[in-house]
Amino acid sequence: MFTVPPISPERLPELLRLMPKAELHIHIEGSLEPELIFALAQRNKITLPYPDVESLRRAYAFTNLQSFLDIYYAGASVLITEQDFYDMARAYFVRAAADNVVHAELFFDPQTHTARGIAMETVINGLHRACVDAKAELGVSAALILCFLRHLSEEEAFETLEQALPLRDKFIGVGLDSSEVGHPPEKFARVFARCRELGLHLVAHAGEEGPPAYVWAALDVLKVERIDHGVQSVKDPALMRRLAQDRIALTVCPLSNQKLCVFPDLADHNLGQLLDAGLAATVNSDDPAYFGGYMNDNFVQTFAATGLTAQHAYQLAANSFEASFIDEPAKRAFTERLQNCFATS
Ligand code: ADE
Numbered sequence: 289m290f291t292v293p294p295i296s297p298e299r300l301p302e303l304l305r306l307m308p309k310a311e312l313h314i315h316i317e318g319s320l321e322p323e324l325i326f327a328l329a330q331r332n333k334i335t336l337p338y339p340d341v342e343s344l345r346r347a348y349a350f351t352n353l354q355s356f357l358d359i360y361y362a363g364a365s366v367l368i369t370e371q372d373f374y375d376m377a378r379a380y381f382v383r384a385a386a387d388n389v390v391h392a393e394l395f396f397d398p399q400t401h402t403a404r405g406i407a408m409e410t411v412i413n414g415l416h417r418a419c420v421d422a423k424a425e426l427g428v429s430a431a432l433i434l435c436f437l438r439h440l441s442e443e444e445a446f447e448t449l450e451q452a453l454p455l456r457d458k459f460i461g462v463g464l465d466s467s468e469v470g471h472p473p474e475k476f477a478r479v480f481a482r483c484r485e486l487g488l489h490l491v492a493h494a495g496e497e498g499p500p501a502y503v504w505a506a507l508d509v510l511k512v513e514r515i516d517h518g519v520q521s522v523k524d525p526a527l528m529r530r531l532a533q534d535r536i537a538l539t540v541c542p543l544s545n546q547k548l549c550v551f552p553d554l555a556d557h558n559l560g561q562l563l564d565a566g567l568a569a570t571v572n573s574d575d576p577a578y579f580g581g582y583m584n585d586n587f588v589q590t591f592a593a594t595g596l597t598a599q600h601a602y603q604l605a606a607n608s609f610e611a612s613f614i615d616e617p618a619k620r621a622f623t624e625r626l627q628n629c630f631a632t633s
């Protein structure tokens with residue numbers, strides 16, 4: 289057990305920024321900043337339905353998940369070439385490194401691109417090359433998780449898996465995202481069973497807007513290793529006990545939850561409640577270009593709004609390494625770096 293030294297509230301924001309951390313819930317298409325959307329549109333001779341960066345940014349006023357997804361899928365339409373996917377991921381890694389993110393597991397949505405006639409190899413090869421360079425040039429280790437869009441059919445998910453399997457060595461797992469309510473995890477039971485046989489890691493968005501029943505189904509039907517979001521789990525005490533007992537990590541995204549009106553205000557966020565109940569919660573940015581902040585913005589703003597402590601900060605960063613899909617020696621090495629950071633601050 290590591291004992292967190294006393295740290296004054298004034299020094300906490302600096303520590304939150306400095307501490308090494310892993311990001312486990314970032315949709316790489318959600319890191320496309322308006323400036324890059326416009327630059328890629330120009331490069332690819334695409335006309336956008338907004339005259340300039342400012343008017344696009346003004347459209348980022350969301351009322352729920354669906355109101356965001358509509359604009360997020362439209363933004364991704366500027367991605368055409370392998371270099372576009374590389375440039376998007378590279379910009380994220382530079383930003384992540386500045387926030388002392390030392391490891392990142394990136395979601396990508398291939399169906400958003402293959403539906404527009406972009407080849408699966410174009411998507412995966414561009415993102416994978418950016419992951420390799422992130423390690424070599426920025427010291428950020430990285431891996432890819434392919435997400436199935438849950439508003440589409442199970443058959444389309446199977447087709448997507450088939451298209452991706454020739455590139456199996458370039459992604460480590462699969463996830464489930466997009467419109468949650470009305471698309472329960474059970475819809476994808478067979479495709480997740482197949483992915484499990486293939487030795488892929490399994491995660492799923494559940495309990496972002498949807499009920500605790502979706503979290504149970506993600507665990508018991510899909511057999512996922514982590515729950516993305518999961519904040520609605522507090523409504524079900526038996527589910528909270530299950531998540532704590534099995535150390536199932538929740539990849540929580542506070543600024544996303546605030547911008548999509550999951551909580552009326554950041555001060556109302558239940559991150560502290562999840563941690564104090566012994567759950568392996570982590571902090572993540574989800575779609576940082578749309579929700580007003582990358583990793584350190586999420587940490588600093590959430591701690592300021594909710595009054596979390598240095599002990600919570602240590603726990604969140606330690607959880608991020610524990611819940612990652614890196615090997616045990618790498619987990620130990622990152623955790624040691626984290627402890628050194630706290631011990632010397
Ligand atoms: N795709 C991108 N961001 C998402 C989110 N927050 N929930 C579900 N699907 C998403």
Ligand code: ZN
Nearest residue numbers: 315465516574
């Ligand atoms: Zn997400």
